[in-house]
Amino acid sequence: MFDPDPVEYVGLAGWSQSSDQRVSDLCLGKPALQPLTAVSSISNAGLAIRSSGETHLSVWSCDHRTSSNNNTACCVGKVSMVDVICYLRWEENLRFPSKALKAPLTEILPK
Numbered sequence: 001m002f003d004p005d006p007v008e009y010v011g012l013a014g015w016s017q018s019s020d021q022r023v024s025d026l027c028l029g030k031p032a033l034q035p036l037t038a039v040s041s042i043s044n045a046g047l048a049i050r051s052s053g054e055t056h057l058s059v060w061s062c063d064h065r066t067s068s069n070n071n072t073a074c075c076v077g078k079v080s081m082v083d084v085i086c087y088l089r090w091e092e093n094l095r096f097p098s099k100a101l102k103a104p105l106t107e108i109l110p111k
Contacts, residue, residue, distance in 0.1 A: 035060050036105060038076050043101040046084045056080045059105055076111040083107070 032053050036045055036059050049057055057080075062073035076078045087093060093100035 036079065037062065038106050038109070039104045041101065042084055042087060042103050042105065042107065045079050045105055046081065049079070049081045049084070058110060079105060079108065 010013040034048050034054075034057060036048055036057050038059055038061055040048075040059075044056070049055075053057075058075050059077045059079055060073055062074050087103075088097065088100055
């Protein structure tokens with residue numbers, strides 16, 4: 001059973017690891033999550049979710065691909081393929097699918 005006590009535990013190979021190493025061990029070998037910006041299109045979100053293999057992707061108030069050190073960036077939500085499909089099924093979006101696919105992610109994020 002996993003012990004949530006942050007002191008120390010003995011890893012599978014028998015060495016002692018501190019709590020700050022637990023998270024990195026859980027992430028070892030996994031690809032980085034692909035963040036989306038709040039102004040990304042619904043189309044880009046659908047493609048990103050499909051190609052990532054994840055069930056959800058995080059949506060941020062900034063672009064992580066730029067090198068600016070903006071400390072005001074924050075996660076504004078997460079989006080799934082279900083969110084994208086439900087949005088595209090709205091009556092208005094069924095009439096104008098091209099417009100719906102170009103809409104920003106802010107359209108499907110909670111207000």
